Amino acid sequence: MKQTLLAILVLAVCLVAPTLMKADASAITGTWKLNLEKSKYAAGAAPKSLTRTITADGDKVTYSFEGQAADGSALKYSFTLQYDGKDYEISGPGPYGADHISLKLVNSHMTEGTLKKGDKVVSTVHTTVSHDGKTATVTGKGTDKDGKPIKQTQVFDKQ
Numbered sequence: 001m002k003q004t005l006l007a008i009l010v011l012a013v014c015l016v017a018p019t020l021m022k023a024d025a026s027a028i029t030g031t032w033k034l035n036l037e038k039s040k041y042a043a044g045a046a047p048k049s050l051t052r053t054i055t056a057d058g059d060k061v062t063y064s065f066e067g068q069a070a071d072g073s074a075l076k077y078s079f080t081l082q083y084d085g086k087d088y089e090i091s092g093p094g095p096y097g098a099d100h101i102s103l104k105l106v107n108s109h110m111t112e113g114t115l116k117k118g119d120k121v122v123s124t125v126h127t128t129v130s131h132d133g134k135t136a137t138v139t140g141k142g143t144d145k146d147g148k149p150i151k152q153t154q155v156f157d158k159q
Contacts, residue, residue, distance in 0.1 A: 027109050027129045029054045032136055032156035034067070040153040044070055052156060059083075061103075087116065096122040096142045096150070115142065123150075134158050 034050035050067035064078040077092030083105035090099055098115035105111055109131065115123040123142025129135070138154040 026056070027133050028111065028127070028136075029056050029061075031159040033159055035155045035157050038155035040151075042150055042152065045150075045152070046070055047075055048072065050075060050154075051159075083111065090115075095140070097145060098122050 031051065031053045034047065034052075036046060036049075039046065047070055048068040050065060053064045055062050055064075059082050060080055061083065062078065062080040065075060067075040069075050077090055077094050079088050079090045079094075079101055081088035081101065081103055083103055085102050085104045087100040087102045090101055094101065094115060096115055097117050099118070100116045101113055102116075103111050103113040109129040111125075111127045113125045113127075114121055115125065123140050125138055125140045127136055127138045130137075134157065136156040136158070138156070140150075140152050140154075142150050144150050
């Protein structure tokens with residue numbers, strides 16, 4: 001009787017665990033709109049709009065950003081990477097002037113990354129998705145083109 005109960009419990013865990021892991025891993029993916037009221041930027045640096053779309057295909061993740069910069073010009077950049085801490089190329093003008101990014105998955109709701117221009121680190125970023133999966137907060141510290149320090153907090157709402 002105990003062996004049968006144990007076998008049923010093991011089978012149940014084996015069937016449920018992959019579903020739970022997939023749900024957790026997908027917390028970061030989706031379409032997210034910048035909430036300007038909750039975000040914090042240096043004076044005059046906030047974009048007028050920004051939408052980020054994150055899709056996963058196996059172990060590769062694609063981030064696409066589109067919006068309108070503070071000066072009204074178009075914002076558009078993207079990158080495809082693995083959460084392995086290696087540098088991946090950014091297509092289009094990246095934040096802080098970056099042309100490469102590396103990201104590590106801390107857990108199912110957090111990433112940490114480094115943005116580089118050439119070999120020089122221009123920013124570090126930390127993203128946290130709320131436990132309910134509705135809000136993502138991206139904090140960044142870096143330097144502008146003149147080498148002055150910049151801090152910003154972006155708050156995105158899941159669509």
